[in-house]
Amino acid sequence: MSLQLYNTLSGRKELFVPLKEGEVRMYVCGVTVYDSCHIGHARSLLTFDVLWRYLKFLGYHVIFVRNFTDLDDKIIQRAKEEKSRPDLIAARYIREFYRDSAALGLLSPTHEPKATEHIPEIISLIQTLEQKGAAYRIDGDVFFSVDRFPGYGKLSRRRLDELEAGARVEIDERKRSPMDFALWKASKEGEPFWESPWGKGRPGWHIECSAMSTKYLGQPFDIHGGGHDLIFPHHENEIAQSEGAFGLPFARYWIHNGFLNINQEKMSKSLGNIHTIQEILERHEATALRCYFLASHYRSPIDFSEQGLDEAEKSVERIHETIDRVDRSVQSSNGSKLDAGVLEAFRQEMGDDLNTPRALAFIFEEIRSLNRMLDEGRVEGLLPRVLALKRLGEVLGLLQQKPELFLSRKRERWMRSQGLSVEAVEELITRRDKARSAKQWSEADRIRTELQEKGITLEDTPGGTIWKVR
């Protein structure tokens, strides 16, 4: 089954064919480490985590690079505010990033380069641009000259004259053209700096991605991704730098995830509507957040809501419940094959520009079908389908933990928040069981009601009474 991906560069879905057969080289813009990551970052991270997992599922060897921007104005600003140092600020938020990343269940990329560790490559790239006449220096600054790159604007579909007409940014009068951007910035007193042919300074924002992507992936490489907001100017500038320097295409497929809004507004510090990943994961399972995002197409904007997250949590719980039910009732035998039809149906949906909502819909159809088989006691042919389903769950990152672990974590969080103890609950259940055996239904129901008021639901199954929260 083929994979079609929407390429921002062409503005349409294209058949994905990697440059080198069987191998995919992919670069995604990571975060600037000046503050905690929020759920908008989470959406982008999860989008490309799923793309990576899916490419591997298709059998590709994937080299995945995601950078850290560990030096820029915002980090310097933050350091000043805290009377700290930029490198310490960056180190702190990189640590936080790794913690969030683990909590979200992200697979680690092949490489996670930092801008500060690639200064020689950056300097060398700027020198190449200077030699080509695409860059010019003013005092200790070096700028890219957009007029020297005829393709400027091809990614964001803008023309230079339109950009200039609409430019609202305060223009640095020294620049030759208003859209020229900094490749290298002379450092001011007290700012971090590196020695360079242009004096003490530091890289501009865009140049690091050009330097690092090419170092690890070569040029051209297959996929370049990031948030929708990066199309202009960041990715446009990356193209200008890399193609301007080497005269080769830069990245072949440009993939951008849609934005996440809060109450139809962008998340921003000034609006005070930022939800950090950490904050959300205190109240919800990471799997629920993942499922919530997967229920929308990655390019569509999402208007974030906790209600939506609650609904997603219920639906993902159903997947876990079903698989747990299968695990409890069907003898697993080794050597079982994965059901080819299930895998193929999944590829069909995902192959259409990662249509995860449809892939998810298919999974729920399978869930219903499997439950019916179990209800009816028809277990022949069930195992291959369950194994295939588990595989799909892994590719989407939904089934990273065993179902019983998902259920018990949810239970623990509830018990902790309500100040309940497992022993007390199980004691009550034992008493109810005794009452039930004696057919003392009113006493049994009284205990069940008591537990229900504490958010605990009982299920009397043939194998005994099990309990769930909320």
Place this chain on the structure above:
RNA sequence: GGCGGCGUACCCAAGUGGUUAAGGGAGAGGUCUGCAAAACCUCGAUGCAGCGGUUCGAAUCCGCUCGCCGCCUCCA
């Protein structure tokens, strides 16, 4: 001003020319159960912002109108 996107049931959300408009959550009825819960079954949009048009046929294409949003500035 320029460029782009969106408006589908109570809520979320697929579907971009052709049999009965996915899926999830909520709701109603039923099977099962001591009663429940879970699971399963059934039922929920003669209609896809509105109005015109093209077509044998449109949620899907075209035009207009209304409403909402993003980018053009640091931003996932």
